[in-house]
Amino acid sequence: xxxxNSFSTNIARFLGLPHVASRPQDIDHDKVIxxxxxxxxxxxxxxxxxxxxxxxxxxAGRTHVVTYMTGQVDRHAAAIALSHSWMQTLPPMxxxxxxxxxxxxxxxxxxxxxxxxxxxxxxxMAPIIPLPxxxxxxxDQEGAVVTVGVTGVLNAxxxxxxxxxxxxxxxxxxxxxxxxxxxxxxLQLSGIYALHSVAHIFRGVPVTPQKDSPSxxxxxxEANLAAGRSERIVLTCANPALREALIKLEFDQIFTFA
Numbered sequence: 341x342x343x344x345n346s347f348s349t350n351i352a353r354f355l356g357l358p359h360v361a362s363r364p365q366d367i368d369h370d371k372v373i374x375x376x377x378x379x380x381x382x383x384x385x386x387x388x389x390x391x392x393x394x395x396x397x398x399x400a401g402r403t404h405v406v407t408y409m410t411g412q413v414d415r416h417a418a419a420i421a422l423s424h425s426w427m428q429t430l431p432p433m434x435x436x437x438x439x440x441x442x443x444x445x446x447x448x449x450x451x452x453x454x455x456x457x458x459x460x461x462x463x464x465m466a467p468i469i470p471l472p473x474x475x476x477x478x479x480d481q482e483g484a485v486v487t488v489g490v491t492g493v494l495n496a497x498x499x500x501x502x503x504x505x506x507x508x509x510x511x512x513x514x515x516x517x518x519x520x521x522x523x524x525x526x527l528q529l530s531g532i533y534a535l536h537s538v539a540h541i542f543r544g545v546p547v548t549p550q551k552d553s554p555s556x557x558x559x560x561x562e563a564n565l566a567a568g569r570s571e572r573i574v575l576t577c578a579n580p581a582l583r584e585a586l587i588k589l590e591f592d593q594i595f596t597f598a
Contacts, residue, residue: 369406373397376455392426392448400425408453415457419449471501479509486514491523494531503537503547510541515572517542518598521586522578529557532589535575536560539594542573564594574598 377394397405401422408418423445427438471477475498478489486509494502509517519538524531533556537547540560575595577583586592 369402369409370398372409372456372459373402373405376452376459379455379458380452392445392452396426396429397452400429405453405456409456415450415453418453419446422449422453471505472498474498475502477502477505481514484514485516485518487518487520489520489523491525493526493528494524494534495526495528496530499530499534502534503541506538506541507547515542516574517572518574518576519595520576521582522576524577524579524582527582527585533557533560535591536564536594539564539567539570539573543567543570561590565590567594569593569596571596 374394377392377397380392392401404418404422404425407413407421408415413421423442426445426449427442430441433441474493474495476491478491480487480489488506488509490502492498506517517538519535521527536557537560540547540563545563569592573595574597575586575591576598577586583597587597591597
């Protein structure tokens with residue numbers, strides 16, 4: 341068993357990327373652009389030899405990329421704008437050659453923005469939230485199946501750090517989760533919210549920040565119950581009292597109980 345911190349660090353190191361955080365507003369646009377450009381040059385060398393360069397994307401092209409990343413335009417519109425901006429940096433040339441290059445540059449821009457999407461889907465954000473002293477996590481990874489053992493308290497102080505790591509695992513490619521809560525000593529309201537969020541994450545559903553209202557928790561519970569039990573999210577608990585409480589909260593209708 342290795343700690344989840346070590347696991348996420350190894351993934352980030354392998355990809356040459358920073359860690360994952362839990363909030364979209366923590367995205368570092370410049371880091372995403374640089375990481376996407378590295379992928380772009382590796383995956384599309386024939387295009388990148390003649391089209392775009394890192395300096396352009398960090399300077400004249402940056403505004404168009406950030407506009408796309410912040411959801412202000414779709415990828416097609418962003419690719420055209422990025423291509424047009426690139427063409428303006430080139431010296432004069434014959435009309436026919438310019439038309440061919442313009443068409444190629446739109447393809448190159450679209451290819452680059454696809455890499456931006458890939459990087460964002462990996463959750464390339466700010467450093468991961470530190471675990472508080474009252475919570476410990478252990479991980480055992482086998483391909484796309486990950487087992488996470490939780491020890492300690494799931495409460496208002498710890499649930500965000502817990503969810504940040506669950507999101508990191510999903511972003512890194514884990515698609516089946518076995519969550520062992522046997523050693524959870526205190527499951528508070530925020531912890532219940534966190535378990536519902538785990539179900540959302542491993543169903544590919546975006547998780548919104550917690551609101552201090554029962555209505556938010558009720559909404560998540562209703563959505564998870566409507567989706568039904570998933571074989572891809574397994575909950576294990578050898579603590580009889582906690583297991584009974586989880587069943588009363590209807591988590592056996594959301595997770596596969598083991």
